Every structure is written in C-alpha cells, then in structure tokens.
Amino acid sequence: MSKKDLRLKIDELSSALGTFKGLEIEVGRIFEEDWEEPLGPTPFPNVGTLRSWDRKLLNRYKPFYMPFCDLCCLCTFGKCDLTGDKRGACGITMAAQQSRMFLIACCIGASTHAAHARHMLDHLIEEYGRYAPLDVALNTNVEAPHVRLVCGIRPKTLRDLEDALEYVETQLVQLMAAAHTGQEGDNIDFESKAFHGGMLDHVALEVADIAQIATLGMPKGVPDVPTTQLGFGSVDPTKAVIMVIGHNVLPSVDIIDYLMEHDLFGEVEIGGLCCTAHDNSRYNKRAKIIGPISWQLRFIRSGIPDLIVVDEQCLRTDVLIEAKGIGIPVIATSEKSCLGLVDRTDDEPDRIVDDLVEGRIPGVLIINPRKVGEVAVKTVMKVAPRRAEFKTLTRKEISKLAEKCRNCLECVRACPNNLPIMDAVQAAAQGDFEPLAALYPLCVGCGRCESACPLGFPLITFINKGAEDRIMGEKYPIRVGRGPIQDVEIRAVGRAIVFGEIPGIVALVGCANYPAGGADVAKIAEEFLKRRFIVVTSGCSAMDIAMTRDEEGLNLYEKYSGVFDAGGLVNVGSCVANSHITGAAIKIANIFAKRPLRANYEEIADYIYNRVGAVGVAWGAMSQKAASIAAGCWRLGIPVVVGPHGAKYRRNLLGRKDKEEDWMVYDARTGDEVYVGPVPEHLFYAAETVEEAMVMIAKLSMRPNDTSKGRAVKLNHYIDLYQRHYGDMPDDLHLFVRREVDIPFTMKDEIMEVLKKAGWVEDKIAMPDPTITERLVRRRT
Amino acid sequence: MAAQTIPGQTAEIAGPKKAFLIQKPEVAAAMMKRAKRVLLVVGSNAVNIRTKDGDLVDTAMRLSGLTNITVAATGHLVGEFKRRDVDDVHTMSLMNLGDRLRDSGWEGFDGNGPYDLALFVGFSYYMEWLVLSGLKSFAQDLRTISLERVYQPNASWAFGNMTQDEWEEVIEKMITILEGK
Numbered sequence: 019m020s021k022k023d024l025r026l027k028i029d030e031l032s033s034a035l036g037t038f039k040g041l042e043i044e045v046g047r048i049f050e051e052d053w054e055e056p057l058g059p060t061p062f063p064n065v066g067t068l069r070s071w072d073r074k075l076l077n078r079y080k081p082f083y084m085p086f087c088d089l090c091c092l093c094t095f096g097k098c099d100l101t102g103d104k105r106g107a108c109g110i111t112m113a114a115q116q117s118r119m120f121l122i123a124c125c126i127g128a129s130t131h132a133a134h135a136r137h138m139l140d141h142l143i144e145e146y147g148r149y150a151p152l153d154v155a156l157n158t159n160v161e162a163p164h165v166r167l168v169c170g171i172r173p174k175t176l177r178d179l180e181d182a183l184e185y186v187e188t189q190l191v192q193l194m195a196a197a198h199t200g201q202e203g204d205n206i207d208f209e210s211k212a213f214h215g216g217m218l219d220h221v222a223l224e225v226a227d228i229a230q231i232a233t234l235g236m237p238k239g240v241p242d243v244p245t246t247q248l249g250f251g252s253v254d255p256t257k258a259v260i261m262v263i264g265h266n267v268l269p270s271v272d273i274i275d276y277l278m279e280h281d282l283f284g285e286v287e288i289g290g291l292c293c294t295a296h297d298n299s300r301y302n303k304r305a306k307i308i309g310p311i312s313w314q315l316r317f318i319r320s321g322i323p324d325l326i327v328v329d330e331q332c333l334r335t336d337v338l339i340e341a342k343g344i345g346i347p348v349i350a351t352s353e354k355s356c357l358g359l360v361d362r363t364d365d366e367p368d369r370i371v372d373d374l375v376e377g378r379i380p381g382v383l384i385i386n387p388r389k390v391g392e393v394a395v396k397t398v399m400k401v402a403p404r405r406a407e408f409k410t411l412t413r414k415e416i417s418k419l420a421e422k423c424r425n426c427l428e429c430v431r432a433c434p435n436n437l438p439i440m441d442a443v444q445a446a447a448q449g450d451f452e453p454l455a456a457l458y459p460l461c462v463g464c465g466r467c468e469s470a471c472p473l474g475f476p477l478i479t480f481i482n483k484g485a486e487d488r489i490m491g492e493k494y495p496i497r498v499g500r501g502p503i504q505d506v507e508i509r510a511v512g513r514a515i516v517f518g519e520i521p522g523i524v525a526l527v528g529c530a531n532y533p534a535g536g537a538d539v540a541k542i543a544e545e546f547l548k549r550r551f552i553v554v555t556s557g558c559s560a561m562d563i564a565m566t567r568d569e570e571g572l573n574l575y576e577k578y579s580g581v582f583d584a585g586g587l588v589n590v591g592s593c594v595a596n597s598h599i600t601g602a603a604i605k606i607a608n609i610f611a612k613r614p615l616r617a618n619y620e621e622i623a624d625y626i627y628n629r630v631g632a633v634g635v636a637w638g639a640m641s642q643k644a645a646s647i648a649a650g651c652w653r654l655g656i657p658v659v660v661g662p663h664g665a666k667y668r669r670n671l672l673g674r675k676d677k678e679e680d681w682m683v684y685d686a687r688t689g690d691e692v693y694v695g696p697v698p699e700h701l702f703y704a705a706e707t708v709e710e711a712m713v714m715i716a717k718l719s720m721r722p723n724d725t726s727k728g729r730a731v732k733l734n735h736y737i738d739l740y741q742r743h744y745g746d747m748p749d750d751l752h753l754f755v756r757r758e759v760d761i762p763f764t765m766k767d768e769i770m771e772v773l774k775k776a777g778w779v780e781d782k783i784a785m786p787d788p789t790i791t792e793r794l795v796r797r798r799t
Numbered sequence: 800m801a802a803q804t805i806p807g808q809t810a811e812i813a814g815p816k817k818a819f820l821i822q823k824p825e826v827a828a829a830m831m832k833r834a835k836r837v838l839l840v841v842g843s844n845a846v847n848i849r850t851k852d853g854d855l856v857d858t859a860m861r862l863s864g865l866t867n868i869t870v871a872a873t874g875h876l877v878g879e880f881k882r883r884d885v886d887d888v889h890t891m892s893l894m895n896l897g898d899r900l901r902d903s904g905w906e907g908f909d910g911n912g913p914y915d916l917a918l919f920v921g922f923s924y925y926m927e928w929l930v931l932s933g934l935k936s937f938a939q940d941l942r943t944i945s946l947e948r949v950y951q952p953n954a955s956w957a958f959g960n961m962t963q964d965e966w967e968e969v970i971e972k973m974i975t976i977l978e979g980k
Contacts, residue, residue: 082898084929085936088814101816102936112936431809436924470809533923665894665929672898706874706893706926707843713875714892744890745881 053172058618061170062185065192065214071620072210072653074790075627078680079671079701081209083116086668090115093199108199116668117208118197120645123667124215125194127646130331131219131594132186133354134266135226137330139179141268141387146233148177154228155239155502163604163615164224164597168217170617176232179225186218186225193218209671216649217619223647224597231501234271236300239502239598241580241588246299248307248564251493253289255322258402260394262290263314263337264329265593267297269351272391273327274302286398291317293557293592294329299498300591307496310530310558312463315478318344320490321408325398327390330354331593332529332641334465338380344408346401347374348381351390359383367392375400413451416480420447422473429477432470434663435460435533439467439477446480454484459535462638496564497575499556499591503602505609507582511552512610516629518728520584521735522546522719525599526555526563528636528644531663536562538661538708539637543574543587545712549735550584551719554599558638560589596647600654603630619653620791627655628683628788631719631732633698634658635711639667648702657698657718659711664704671701675753683722685786689795692784694722695753709743722788726759734762737769752776756783803959807924807949816935818945818957824969827944828976830956834916834942836907837867840896842922843874849963851971855921858970860885865977869908871896876921893922897930901938913941919954920946928953946970 030037060067089097095107100115110118142150152173154161162173165182173179193215196202202211230236237243246252253259262270270288277283289306290298291313298305308317311332317323318340326341330352334340338357341348350357362370362382367389373379374397384390411419420443429439437460442453458481467477482489514520524546526539539562543553555563567573578587582602590598607625608615615622626632634651636644639660645667648658652671660667674680675696682691697720705711716736724732733754740748752773755761757780761769789795804820806812821827831837839862845855852858856879863870863885870888872880877890889908891899899905906912917934919927927945931953934943945951948966950959958969 080898082894082901082933083937084897084933086929086932088816088932088936099815100936102939428809431807434808434925436808466809662923662926665926670894670898672894674898703892704894704926706922709875710843710873710892743875743878745878749890 053616055614055616057170058614058616060619061617063168063619065189065196065211068214068217068619068653069207069210071623071791072213073206075652075655075701076206076209076671079673081113081117081205081669082672083113083669084665085112085116086119086666110203111205113205114203114208117205117212118202120668121193121208121212121215122197123642124212124219124646124649125190125197127642127644128186128215128219128222129190130643131226131646132183132190132222134330134594135183135222135229136187137266137352138226138268139176139183139229142229142233143176146176149175150233151175152178152228152232153238154231155504157504157506158239158502159505160605160608160615162224162228163601163608164221166615167604167617167619167622168221176229179229182221183225186222189214189218212649213653216646216651217653219646220597220600220650223594224601227501227591227594227597230267230297234267234301236297237498237500239504240500241582241586243498243500243580244303245495245497245575246303246305246307248494248496248561249309249492250317250320250322250489251491252306253287253308253322257285257287258398259287259289259323260325260327260398261308261317261323262288262294262298262327262329263292263333265293265331266329266352267294267301268387269327269329269390270294270298270305271301272387273394274298274305276391276395278302280395282395286395292332293594296499296557296560296592300501303498307561310536310561312530312558315340315463315465316482319410319476319479319482321405321410324402324405325349325394327351327394328355328357331643342380345404347397349390349394350381350383351385351387353385356383357381361385363389367396371396371400411476411479411483413483416446416483417449419475420444420480423447424472426472428470428472429467432466434462434464434466434531437461442484443475443477443480446484451484454481455488457481458485458489459537462531494564494567494573495575496561497580497589499560499589499595500580501591501595502598503582503588503605505605508602508605508609511583512606514584515606515631516610516723518631518721518724518732521549521551521732522631522633523552523554523603524715525632525634526553526559526637527557527596527599527634527647528559528638529640530558530562530638531640531661532638533662536638537566539563540566540574541708542635542637542712542715546715547574547578547585547587552582552584552586552588554582554588554590554602556590556596556599557593563587593643593647600651600656603632603654603656606630621794623654624789624791624794627790629721629723631721632656633715633718635715636664637661637708637711639664652701657701657703659714659718660702660704661711662704662706670703672703673699673701675699675750683786683788683790684792684795685784686789686795687787687797689797690786692786693782694786694788695756695783697721697754713739713743720754722786726757729754729756729760730762733760734765737762737765747772752778753783756785757781804950804952805960806952807947807960811925811928811952813928813932813952817952818950818954820950820959821944821956824973825976827946827956827958828973830942830944831868831916831918831977834867836912836914837869837916837918838907838914839863839868839870839918839920840893841870841872841876841920842893842927843876844923845876845921846879848921849967851967856880856883858974859888861974862977863887869914871908893926893930897933900934900941903940916942916944918944918946919951922947924949927951
C-alpha cells in the first residue's frame, strides 16, 4: 500500500482556454513502484492487525494491576465502584478499567506527539515545500525505520511523511473510540490497543524529528556534535533573557533567526527548559539549556528571565501567574495552549510589543512563529532593564515568614516524595538554611507544597534561596542531540549486540519525576558506561546526566564519547528523537541481520525481542507521552524499567520465571518448541530503588539468542551488581546458565556450587534460533 | 478517629472500600497469631525508620524469629540484612511480590502454600498504596495489614496516623505480645 501522489508540473501550457504558467496538478495517489523490497504482510496495520503478536507478549507478561482509583467516572451511570470482582453499570471490570485508562493515557501521549508532528510538518512544508528531501543522517540509507516498518513506505520528501502521519491520526481516532462506554471489554484487548498506540507514537515521533532534521540543519546523526551549556549559570544574566519552555522548536527557531539576522546574540540570551531547549541547541549551539521540565518554577522565581515564550507540552498551566509574580510578559505560541490570551497573530508587531512592555496585557497568543521571533526579541530588550526592580525574598524575610509556620505537615503530605519540607522551614525560622538547600536536588519542582500551605508560603522560592549559592553559578557541558544512529554504526556493532558481546543498550529517557533527584540517572548511566553497554539518552534524562561531576570536575559527557558503540554515551536529543533509539533496534534487525523491513512489523519485533539486548529506563517517567513511548517499546519487544512513581501507570507487565511453560520458543531451524529460560524476565517493571533498577537492567539485557560468550558477559554484570547491592549470589542463576561455558570464568567455582544446589542440569535450557512466531520457522521436523 | 484515617499523602484518596482501623496493638497481634501463614514484607525505607530495636530492619529481624512469620525484603534491602548476618530473610521485588500474592496458586517462598496474611511496612507511601490497591482487588482471599505510622487505606487493616513515638510504642507492644512476654 505504499502510495504517493501523481504530480504533474507544467512550466507553461497554452490551450484553447488560455496560457497557464507554473501549473501543478495532483491526481490522487499511486503505489510507489521503485522500491525493490517487496511489501511485507502488515502495511498500515489496523487496530487488530497485530493483535496476535501482542497477545503472545501479553500471555507471557501478564498485567499486575494496581488501581489508581477504585471508581470509573467516565459516564453518567457512574460513579461505579469496581473494587474486587464488582462490575460497572456497563459491565466493565476493574482489570479492564485499568487497562482502558492506560489506553487513554497512551492515546493522549501519541496524539500529543502526532499533533506536534502535524504542526511541524505543515509548517515546514509551507516553508520548504512538499518536496524538500529527507536527508536526515550521514552514511544512512534507512532514513525512517519506523515509517518503513509500520507503513511500508520509503519516505523521500516531506510530502511522503504526510502519508505516515495521516495514517497515525486515523488510527488514533479508532483507538480512542475503543475507550468509549460499551466498546472494548477485555483487559488484554485494551492492552493490545495500548501497544498499538505506542507503535503509532513512534511513527509520529520519527516524522516530527526527521522533518526538522532535514530542514532546520540539525545534526544528522553525527557522534561528535558540538557541546552547549546547561544550568542556571549557562545564562548570562547581564543580557536580556528569553526563557522558552516546551517541546516544539518552531517559535524558538524564529527567535534565534531574528537574533542572528539582527546580530543581537551579544545582547540577548535564549535559554530553554525541556525538549525545546534540546532542539534549540540542535539548531544553534548558542542557545542554552537551562534544565529539565521540573525547573520551571525554579527558574522563573529566580527573577532571571525577562520574557517567557511557551510552545507546547508539559508546560505549567499557571505560567501566567508565575510570570506576573516577577513582572514579565508571556507569549503563547500554540493553539493547544492558548492560556486564555488574546490572539494577536494578525496585529502589527510593534503594537503587540508596546502592549506587552507597558503591561497593558499579561501576554499574547501569536500563532505565526516568524512574528513570535520579532515580537519576542523586541519585547525582551525593552523589558530587561526593569529586571533590577524585581527583588526575590531575602533570607531575613524568609526566616520571618517561617516563624509563622503552623507545623500542620500539609506541605509534607502534599509532596510526591514526602520531603521533610516542614522541618526545613522550621530550621529556616532559626536562620539555618541548610535543610532547605538539602531539599533542592531532591525536589521535583511541582509546587504542590505551596498549594497545600495554609499560609501560602512560596516554598519553592524558600528552597531556591536555601540553595542559591550553589545553583546560580551551576553550569555543565552537554553534547547537543545528535539525532539518528547511522547505518554504518549499526553495521559496526550489530553482531556484537546480537551475540551479546556488547552486553546491551540502555536507553535512559523520560521525564524528571524522580524519587530522589536526578543524580540517580547519572548514577545508572555511569554504571553501565563503565560496563561497556551502549547508553543512549534523550529529554530530561539527558540533562540530568550532565549534572553530576566526578572528583576531577568532569561530567559523563566529558568522559564518554558520543559514538553508538560500547561505552558510548549518545544523546539523541528531545522526546521526538526517542524514535531513533527504537529505530536503532529496528535497524539492527534490518541492516545487520538483513530481515525485511518493509511493513514487516511482527518479524522485526520478534527479532528484537529475542536478540537485541535493549532496555528502556524512564526513571522519572511522569507524562502520558512517556506511557505511549514505553508502549511503543513493548510492542517491539523491548522491556522498560521505571522508577517508583512509574507504578502509577496502574500496572506492570511481569513475567513469571517460576513458570517454565511461559518461556517456550520455537527453534526456527527445526520448529521444535524449547525452553529458553525467563529472558527477558519482564516487559514493564517499576523498581523501588535505583540499586534494584540497576540489577534488573543488567538482568533484562539477556536474550535467548546470546552466544555463550555473550551470556557469560551479561551474567557477569548481573551477578556483580547483585552481589554488590544484595550482598549475595542471585538465587535464579540456574534459569540463565544454559551450559557450563555460559558461566563467567572468574566466578566458575562459586557459580557451579550455586547451580548444584539448585539442581541445575546442563542443556535443559536450549540455545535455539529463537522465535515466538510460528510462521517464522523455516523447516518443520 | 477521622484524623487517624486521612491518607498519608493528601490526594491518595481510596475507596469506597477502605482499611479498617487497628485501634490497639493487641488487635494486630491477635490477627497475626490467628493467621496460619504470615508474610512480613519490608521495604527499602526500613533502614531510615527508627524503632525501639534500632531501626525497622532490626525489628524485622526480631519478627523473623517467630514461628509463623516469613520475612521478605524488597528493593535491595536484603543486602542490609546480610550485613547484619541475617540469612533467613527472603528477597523479592515489591512488584514481583505483589504479582505472586495475587496468584492463589503461588505456594510461597517455602513451597508450603499460600500466605493468608501479608504485613507491609517500610515503603514510600504511594508505592505501598498502589500494591495494596492491587491486592485489594485482585487477591481477595488475602488479608493485608499495613504497619506504617500513617494510614494506608488500601490495606484490609491499617494503623491510623500516629506520632513517631506513639508508633514505636505500638510496634513494640505488638511484638512483645507476639513473643508471649
């Protein structure tokens, strides 16, 4: 079903009707004929097309539901109590309701990325034309692995991406419809639909990112990309400061362009939070990354920004109130987030600037990115001189306020991490600001404590003040997002990954809702970099990795290269660049193993699941987008570990290593069904501690296809981490050692003793050519 | 009473089915005595929670000496037990343990059959809240007790909100009864 427009362009046509110049005619769409790869079995899959594949996975990894709410309140029959074996008025069960809510979360996440991609694509087509070529990565033929795999089309221009995106949009409507009252009723079918939403999400991510790479001059998969600065200290406060927040780079691009065209970078700083910051730095390395999304309140309250420009996703919806608090205006730039502001898109820029500078309006909505560029720069230059008038609370003032604390504990009860805020406030009342400073690296910046405080204390400001000596100068280098992984890199490492000699790929992605601060992400990254895993990262996690230094003052970006190879630390970029991480796994199956890619989802996923030791880690997963990104990983057979807050996604997908019958695969050479042990043991897993997560990451990197050498390497890491953190040998080694040669040489005696106690028998666990898809068996016995 | 049953985190409202309040340590001790097979699940925060024994790990060690109680440490907490030379403590992640407990066919760590009572203590509030929620709906033959200092509404039974000193007294009293002293 690969399809393309028939396009006829005529420079000049003379006819009886007259003379036409520059005539273009488009007639429907035709199949692409020049792609020699045969069309696979599942082009543009519908909601049910890959259901049987999903059920294979979900039969092995059954959901353990943890209802976040015992009620359903989606229709007027309700609220319905679904506790235990009760059913709602529509007949729905608790299990189905939990998976239904997860499906809705996935649809929100995937729709958000798809809407982002749509805005990006439409705008770029307007700017660069529909036939702008998709040149997205050096040394690369497979420019869009997700689009090729899912849709069965080979995109060459922006126009081709429209086909993929239209498909995503159509399918998302189908998925949302399934969540209506009285539609789907089976929890596993809801889960399958969530997987479908995840798959669509990665197509949308890919569309958004390759469109911007191809047209905006972002790095094309280059390992040695430029570095930029991250942190409060990266912004020069002597200049006018524009703070951009969100995920869609387009308005910021025009701000940067305006600064460049008018040679104003010497007078104006542009610093970003969250993925817009990543993409700004991919566009122009003079743009600064202030920090992750959780720093919105922190940075605004610092009084440094002179103007806030918001685009879309993960914004604080009270940004207008916050901006008012420091006396600066806001420019909203997306119809998805209008914030109640008047649409001034069609007004004269200077009139808008005048209204903003004079404070006649708190902010404006401007949908045209080019106009945003002009208005933002002109406004910030006029507002900045007023910054001196803004004063943050002094320590003395905070101490005085803190004396009034009622000891009600509401701040602690409101805090997602139960941080000892009240104790810190009481210490501040005594003039001791250290406890407040100690909260700074642990605080997720949500501000719930402030909402809960009956006295309305600005507790985020208190914490900022406690840590101000440290934070105002903090500055860390970070490699800008490099975008895709090149085909040549895949060729270089494919064999070592598939045979397990590179122990795995660890993808540290996602938001900043950490249980105990972002330093844990850097800790995980360093652990696996030292162990010669390939560590890939994006979004807020990529930022938090930058913020830990060793004794010599170096951070991980300074210590490890950006090459996609063992011991490489690869920052792909923003959320939408996550598609390149899963895209790399797809390309291993296609480029290294030469499995057909085109519309061949099940076979490629089966390959990745059984052979590619990739593990996703979203330690601070917060959003619905994170849910859909994870679901896209699951359908590809990639397990995902989340932090404790990730348990709030309502269920884990857990394997049962004690049930041998769950771990049977086909040997593709013979068709025999054989036992391969619980690898990978789980598909979605919330860890309680970072130490538990690290052990689990090492364990989840094992795959049935590992060679003995590869399995020995992986076991070595698993055992070493387990011994370090659990103080003993793992009690399940007999499930992972297939033959004596799998045993890490240096631990052989110790492990043999453990295996003997467990009644281990050599060769009980098979080493087949593994597949869980019967049709992929090449020869039947 | 109402103050004792407000959730430990503001928005973690549960219901309609909510934990019965354990008013006295004698009640908890009696339920544990009556149960055939008790599993004490200790979370990784245990090292940070003070008790009259020292910390919650020390208290769990004391409880593990009682005949019908099996102790399971979650997260990487078992390492702490090992450091204190305790070997008869099992380890399993909280998610896996929740998943096993909802399976009526799981025969327990010793293979002698399912547990009829599971006690939880030493967790971040929301994680315990969620796992207890899972067990409330999907392990209806299992009774759960939260021994935390703050009310956990998704358990079958829970202590109400207390001060640290009150809680230490309650736990001490409960164990003393169990020890038959």
